[in-house]
Structure formats: C-alpha cells, structure tokens
Amino acid sequence: MKKPTAIALGLALSAALAGCGKQGEAPKAEEKAAMPNDNGAMAMPAETRHGKATGTVTAIDTAKGEVTLDHGAIAELEWPPMTMGFAAKPELLKDVKVGDKVAFELDWDGKAGTITKLDKAP
Numbered sequence: 001m002k003k004p005t006a007i008a009l010g011l012a013l014s015a016a017l018a019g020c021g022k023q024g025e026a027p028k029a030e031e032k033a034a035m036p037n038d039n040g041a042m043a044m045p046a047e048t049r050h051g052k053a054t055g056t057v058t059a060i061d062t063a064k065g066e067v068t069l070d071h072g073a074i075a076e077l078e079w080p081p082m083t084m085g086f087a088a089k090p091e092l093l094k095d096v097k098v099g100d101k102v103a104f105e106l107d108w109d110g111k112a113g114t115i116t117k118l119d120k121a122p
C-alpha cells in the first residue's frame, strides 16, 4: 500500500509543480518590473565619457578611420599616459600626419574611444 501512496504523492507533487509553472503571473510581473532595468541598460551608451587630452600622432589609417595617439593623461577618464588607437572620421584626420602634436577630445564608451575633435597643437 505504500507504493500507491507514493505514486499519489508524486502525482500531487507533479500537479503542484505544474501549477507553479502555470502560475506565471509572478514571473510576468517580474518581467515588467525588469523593463525599467532593461531601459537602464539601454541607457548605458549615455554613460559614454568625454575626455580631453594632448598627444602625438603615431599612426594614421584613414581607410579604417583610425588614429593612434601617444597621449597624455586624461583626467576625465582617469587614464594615465599611453599609446592607443581611436576611431576617427577621415575628415578629422586629413590635416594631421604622423609626428604631429595634437589636442583632441574623445568619447569613451567603456570599450573603444572615438575622436570627436582633433587639432594640431599650437
């Protein structure tokens, strides 16, 4: 007689579990609650940080739209001086050449930097 009881319990549990699975309303509510978080995540690009610095052009790739700068510290981004590549529109690069000292501004999205302003340093 124990086995049928166990089976009955098992069925009852299955039914209970199925009931849990079908409840779904709580998870849906969570999904809705999560929407603002998703929007928050979508807003991440808004956290792009802007920095200004000076540096020396060490490489230019107009085809790729890249410039490599040996740049000084960038206080806004808490960066030490370093040499790194940035995306840059060709029109920003047309007046500079390797070896030029430049003053520039960039947007940093946390992964990559894009030059927004690039001028030969006086």
Ligand SMILES: [Cu+2]
Pocket: 071, 079, 081, 082, 083, 084
């Ligand atoms: Cu850098």
